[in-house]
Amino acid sequence: MMAEHIDKTRLNNDIRYRFDFISKLIDFSQDDVTRLNSLAPIITPLLPVVIDSVYKKLFAFDTTKRYFQVRNDGFEMFTPNKELGITLDIVQTEFRKDMLSVYLKSILTQREWNDSFLEYLSRVGQIHTNKGGSASINVDYIYMNALFCFLEQLLSDIVWNSEGLQYNDKREGMRAISKFVWIQNDLLTMHFSSTWNSGSTCQSIPIAKLTKCLFI
Numbered sequence: 735m736m737a738e739h740i741d742k743t744r745l746n747n748d749i750r751y752r753f754d755f756i757s758k759l760i761d762f763s764q765d766d767v768t769r770l771n772s773l774a775p776i777i778t779p780l781l782p783v784v785i786d787s788v789y790k791k792l793f794a795f796d797t798t799k800r801y802f803q804v805r806n807d808g809f810e811m812f813t814p815n816k817e818l819g820i821t822l823d824i825v826q827t828e829f830r831k832d833m834l835s836v837y838l839k840s841i842l843t844q845r846e847w848n849d850s851f852l853e854y855l856s857r858v859g860q861i862h863t864n865k866g867g868s869a870s871i872n873v874d875y876i877y878m879n880a881l882f883c884f885l886e887q888l889l890s891d892i893v894w895n896s897e898g899l900q901y902n903d904k905r906e907g908m909r910a911i912s913k914f915v916w917i918q919n920d921l922l923t924m925h926f927s928s929t930w931n932s933g934s935t936c937q938s939i940p941i942a943k944l945t946k947c948l949f950i
């Protein structure tokens with residue numbers, strides 16, 4: 735079999751090329767996207783539970799909790815009110831829970847993983863490094879890696895336990911979720927790596943700064 739040539743420079747400069755390569759390697763196709771779309775009505779009602787579990791985990795350890803005590807973009811003017819129980823971490827966490835919900839919904843409802851969607855996924859990855867979002871946020875990869883696993887299991891469990899799905903739909907649904915997680919993982923790790931040319935990332939995708947905290 736002839737080996738397909740892969741241009742290493744493009745892998746590190748062109749997000750579409752990189753995504754297409756990974757997709758071929760892990761057999762991620764439009765079928766998986768459609769699969770994720772078909773899971774939306776099953777998973778979406780349970781997203782609040784998923785998000786609560788994620789945050790319970792992140793708050794269970796001081797090493798992960800501390801990221802939520804750092805002041806982020808958009809929260810500069812925030813004044814805590816201890817008597818009312820309005821502290822920076824509580825307010826920021828509520829804001830991030832919403833962002834996580836928007837993110838997971840978009841994964842489930844996006845019908846075409848076009849360039850701007852890839853840029854969005856890349857921005858979500860980048861925001862956790864010191865290259866995007868608040869300069870102070872630089873989540874160590876050890877936590878990201880573990881959380882991807884935890885998130886994958888939460889989503890897969892919903893599919894596995896769903897009563898409305900045939901055995902094969904469950905299997906394919908869980909595979910599509912797994913592939914999405916590993917794609918997102920790549921679109922995160924490339925920002926940690928020095929080989930990715932971050933200058934080529936589209937800066938026109940606004941994230942984090944687009945909403946002001948309602949409590950301010």
Ligand code: HEM
Nearest residue numbers: 798801806833834837867868873877878881882885941942
């Ligand atoms: C499964 C892995 C993860 C996913 C899918 C994820 C997803 C997200 C999303 C969608 C946002 C909001 C981006 C926006 O503003 O639109 C965000 C922000 C954030 N995440 Fe994560 N996250 C993950 C893991 C983690 C971990 C492990 C931590 C810390 C221990 C963390 C800490 C943060 C912080 C501090 C922000 C706010 C960044 C800022 O506002 O500048 N995340 N994340």
